[in-house]
Amino acid sequence: MRLNHILRCTASVAVVGVAAFGFAGAAAAQEGPTTVDDIIVTAQKREQSLQDVPIVVTTLSQAALEGAGVRDIKDLQILTPGMTVTSTQSETSTTARIRGVGTVGDNPGLESSVGVVIDGVYRSRNGVGFGDLGELSRIEVLKGPQGTLFGKNTSAGVINIISEAPSFTPGFEAEATYGNFGAWGIAGSVTGPLSEKVAGRLYMAKRERDGFYDVVTGAGPRQETDDQNQNFWTARGQLLILPSDDVSIRLIADYSKRDEYCCVSTQIRTGPTVAFINAVGGQQAAPAPGFGELPFSRTAYANRGTGQTMEDMGFSAEANIDIPSWNATFTSLSSWRNWSGVNGMDLDYTxxxxxxxxxxxxxxxxLENLTQEFRLAGATDRLDWLVGAFMTRENIDRADSYWYGAGYTPFLSLLISSxxxxxxxxxxxxxxxxxxxxRPGTTAQFLAGCLATGGMAPSGPTAPTGPGFGTGHGVQDHYSQTTESIAFFTNNTLHLTDKFDVTLGLRYTxxxxxxxxxxxxLGANGAAxxxxxxxxxxxxxxxxxxGLPAAAAQTTAGRLASNLCLPWANPLFDNRRISENHDNGExxxxxxxxxxxxxxxxxxxxYARGYKSFGYNMDRxxxxxxxxxxxxxxxxSLLFPSETVDSYEIGLKNTLFNRSVLFNITYFNQKFEDFQLNTFLGTAFVVESIPELTSEGVDADFVWFTPVEGLSFSGGVTYTDTKYGDFTAADLANPGNFPQLSLLPGARASFAPEWSATAAMSFDRSIGSGMKVGLNLSAKYSTxxxxxxxxxxxxxxxxMTLLNGRVTLGSEDDRWALDLWAQNLTDEEYKQVAINAPLQGSAFQTTVQPNGTYYNPALDTQTYNAFMGQPRTYGVTLRVRY
Incomplete structure (x- = not known):
């Protein structure tokens, strides 16, 4: 019985060619579907037709992913309306957002709003899912809170990634790629039977590429003159064991290693502090007239290295046991994963x-993670039922450090004296x-004289001045967080009539x-x-x-002292011990x-209720x-509370014109409470709970299998109105954070375009003599x-609009294919994430109006940097398959 089920699963995977919102590639080993009924998903932990699942799901086949050049979750966004994926000062800081909802930043204390699940195993941070995903069967993007079936709860959605399983049919695949920016890569896999009851699959890949940025290094000691390169290899081995017709076991082990340098940023606006940067021997982009916005550039400034090394490894074991007498299947899924990353960083980006x-x-x-999940699922004529339990133990160890350069003290002096x-x-x-x-024991008279001479102390016995900042290692912090989580869940669909179904899912975590x-x-850091x-x-x-009035003098004196007491220079943190514990059920x-x-x-x-766990802000x-x-x-306390969401959806799924057209449309309304906003205040990342965030809009998806042989179209549109509720400083856990958040009340959230649309075209046709040609185009538009x-x-x-394209020439039997491809074909210039350059100006002013602190563009002296999107890349890929 089980063997038949496994073969049935393999067959269903093989027919998902043109996924609901993707397209088929000529190099694919399988033929694409010819009707909407061929599109299968496992969004409810059982195989179902997409059109029978009351969930908004974007499902993308192996062929669709190959055709669009998708190798990691960042590439995935071109095929998914309403989804953005960005990274900042490290590739570890990769964040996925759906319908404008997600959490950005490099703080590992934050769990992901959008979860990543690979072969049933929950990856606890988006960054650990960034990299070569290997051979993919399909990817399903589930929109909206997923509070029942996918490991940890997620408040905004799930990216469910299913890799290609071992096959009892022997096979071999290999590819070689060469592209611009010195890119090259090789990958290969082999699968087949190891015995009558065991099949295996092994995949390995190695990829390298030069960086996308040109870097001005100044006096160094940085040596690299480019940045955001690629240099990694990965391996994944699998076994599929079928001890009997009723039992299947799938074992997966994988290892990846990256040794790269990333990530600098480039100036998008240079402010007045450029004079001080130059005065201490530095360089950055020359300011535009009137300190306006700079033209787009991929030139960055960094005298220090940005080396990053990452290792990702893990093992999972999934066992499925059919119980014929119950018409049910028992599933056990165990996993162990370890991920680590270290980074160098030029913190001032000059x-x-x-x-x-x-x-x-x-x-x-x-990050080390152990998980164990048990599920028991079955069906009767009227009820599809599932019960289960999920347990995890997670350990996070974080190190944070700051090193002072020789220019820090004179630069800060210039800033303060200005x-x-x-x-x-x-x-x-x-x-x-x-x-x-x-200077210790300074009097007002001494200070006045010293200030009047520009910091040169008056003559006499009071001439010695006070401490500044040394050079070298100034701060070393360590954090260790342990999480233990247990959840019990059930998901059941009752077929009240042949036409009317009711689904109830519950989970207690x-x-x-x-x-x-x-x-x-370290050392004398903090004396200043x-x-x-x-x-x-x-x-x-x-x-x-x-000559300053008393109130202004007091305010200025306090501000100057605060500038010398930034978190990395504050003696109140010296040898500070932290011990906190919290638990919560939801x-x-x-x-x-x-x-x-x-x-x-x-x-x-x-209706769905989602939950994202509380955490600790591992920062000063x-x-x-x-x-x-x-x-x-x-x-x-570094604790921030849990985030919850209530979501409502009304949808219509249509299969039209003799099962050749899919048109689905859904209205959604989501209300988040205690939304976990991770924001950079210029000196530290702070997690602040925003009382309310709402996301309301419409998702629409379309697929057309045309009467023309080999031609299909697909696309999707998402309209979102994602905005913060009105709040004041008194509504925040730390009212002192309000000045830098004062633009948020009632405003549209970041990374939440009003309109997001995708479109794709696939044409795959025989041209005779045993040859065929394929053409794939995919585009995404965002307001x-x-x-x-x-x-x-x-x-x-x-x-902006991003466009990817691929032309394929190959044999009809798929033994070989040659791809000419381009990503960002029109070389669209765009920002991923913009940031305030540390210590270089101020945007939010202290002028107080009846509605609080406000932003005055005329007083904005801030230098802004940005992490840019990928430029046009192109190349050629040769594939062989036997």
């Missing part, structure tokens, strides 16, 4: 030697002024997390901050003597009703307190959207 991280392990994280000069032009701008502010950490300043804090009163008196699930009017039309309505977070209004006090979590105007990305 050639000035200010702040950096080295790639020797001082910055990065390791702020003083804005209040009193009698105070010169000087690279020596920090020594005045930090209990999460327990513990964080241990130590934050440590301590000296400045002790001199706030003296600075206030000196500034009043220079009920999630779904209720769906579907009615089939006839064989061609089905309507459905659904500081702010004001009731007893100390300066924003220099370490936060008493404008903001690429920054704080919604600053300089971070807007204009409307």
């Amino acid at each position: 050639t000035a030697d200010l702040l950096y991280r080295v790639d020797d392990g001082g910055y990065g994280f390791e 702020q003083l000069n804005a209040g009193s032009s009698a105070i010169p701008i000087s690279p020596n002024i920090i020594g005045c502010i930090t 209990l999460d327990d997390k513990r964080l241990l950490g130590v934050q440590d300043n 901050c301590g000296g400045a804090l002790g001199n706030v009163a003296a600075m206030t008196g000196a500034l009043m003597g220079a 009920l999630s699930g779904t209720l769906k009703g579907s009615y089939r009017f006839n064989d061609s039309v089905m309507a459905y309505a659904s 977070v500081q702010g004001p307190t009731a007893t100390n209004p300066l924003p220099v006090n370490p936060s008493s 404008e959207f903001n690429t920054g979590s704080d919604l600053l105007p300089y971070k807007m990305q204009d409307a």
Whole structure:
């Protein structure tokens, strides 16, 4: 019985050629489907026709993925409307969003809003799913909260990746690729029987490519003059064991290694601090007239290295046992995974030697995960039922470090003295002024004299000045988080009549997390901050003597001290021990009703409750307190609460014109509470719970298998109105974060274009003499959207269209094929993510209006950087298959 089931599964995989929203490739080993009925999904942990599933699913076949050049989840977005995938200062910081909802940042304490599941195994962070996914059977993108069936709960969706299983039919495939940017790659696989009851499959690949950025290194010591290169290899081995007709076991082991350098960013607007960068021997892009937006450029500035090394390995064992007497199947899925990554980083994104991280392990994280899932699923004439349990234990170890360059102290002096000069032009701008502010026991008279001479102390016994910042390793923090989670779930569909079904899914999850950490300043780091804090009163008196009103003098003195007490320089973090523990239980699930009017039309309505677990912000977070209004006090807790969502959908699935046309349309309305916003405040990543985020809109999908042999079209459109609710500082866990978030209330969320549309065309035709030709085009259009979590105007990305294309010439029996391909064929220039360059200006002003702090473009001095999208790449791929 089980053997028949496995063969049935293999057959169903083989016929999913033109996936619902993809297209077939001429190099595919299988023929594409000829009707909509051939499109099969496993979105409810059982094989079903796409048109019978009351869920919004984009399903993409092996042929569709090959035709669009999809090798990782970032490539996947060109085939999926309403989905964006971006990465920032490291490829580990890869984030997927669906319907404008996702969480950005390099903080491993945040779980993913959009989950990645590979062969049934939940990958706990999006970044660990980035890389060569190998041989794929298909990918299913499930939109909306998935609170029942896919391992950990996800609040925005799931990317369900199914790899090609071992086959008892012997086969061999290989490919070789060469492209621009010096790209080359080789990959191969072999499958077949190892015995009468065991089949195996082995896949290996090696890929290299030069970087997409040209890098100006200045005085170095960085040697690489390009960035965001590619250099990795991967291997995946599988066994399919069939001990009897009722039992199947699938074992998978994989290993990947990346040794690259990534990621610099390029200036999109250079602000007035460029003068200070130049003064300390650095370079960056020359400012535009009036400090306006710069032309698009892939030239970056970095004097320090960005080496990144990543290892990803794991093992999974899935056993399926048929129980004929129950008409049921018992499934056990066990997995162990380990992922680690270390990075170097030029933190100021200039050639000035200010702040950096080295790639020797001082910055990065390791994630180890054990999971166990049990499911028992069966069916009767009226009921499809499933019950199960899921358990996981996850360990995260994170290291964070800062290194001071020789330019840090003089640059910060110039920055501080310019702020003083804005209040009193009698105070010169000087690279020596920090020594005045930090000298122990400073009086107002001494400070006034020292400031008046540009940081050169007056003569006499008071001449010595205070500490600045040294060079070298200044900070080393370590965090360790342990998560234990257990969940019990059920998902059942009751066929009330032949036309009317009701589905009920429930899941109870209990999460327990513990964080241990130590934050440590090295050497004398922190002395400058301590000296400045002790001199706030003296600075206030000196500034009043220079002509500032008392209130302005006090505010300026506090701001100057705060500039010397940034998180990496704050002695209050020195040898600070952290120990926190929290647990929380949450009920999630779904209720769906579907009615089939006839064989061609089905309507459905659904409610779903999603849940994304709480976590800890593994960073130095500081702010004001009731007893100390300066924003220099370490936060008493790094905990942020769980995120929940209530989602409603109404949909119509149509199979038309003799089963040759698919047209599905769904209205959705999602309300998120305590949305976990990870935002960069210029000095640290902070997780703030936004009280409310709503996402409302329409998903529509289309497929047409035309009467013309080998020609098909597909596409999709997503309209979303994703916006934050109105809130004030009092609604936040840390009201001091509100100034940098003051553009959010009532505004459209970042990475949430109003319209997103995909379109694809596939043509595959025999041309005689045993040959065939194929043509594939895929495109994605997005209206404008903001690429920054704080919604600053300089971070807007204009409307854009991306186009991929492939022309294939090969044999009719698929023994060989030659592909000419291009990604981003029109060389569209676009931003992935824009950021505030650290220490280089200010965007949000302190002017207070009745509605709070506001953004004034006339006062925006911020330098902005961006991580750019991939340029046009093209090449040739030769495939052979036996």
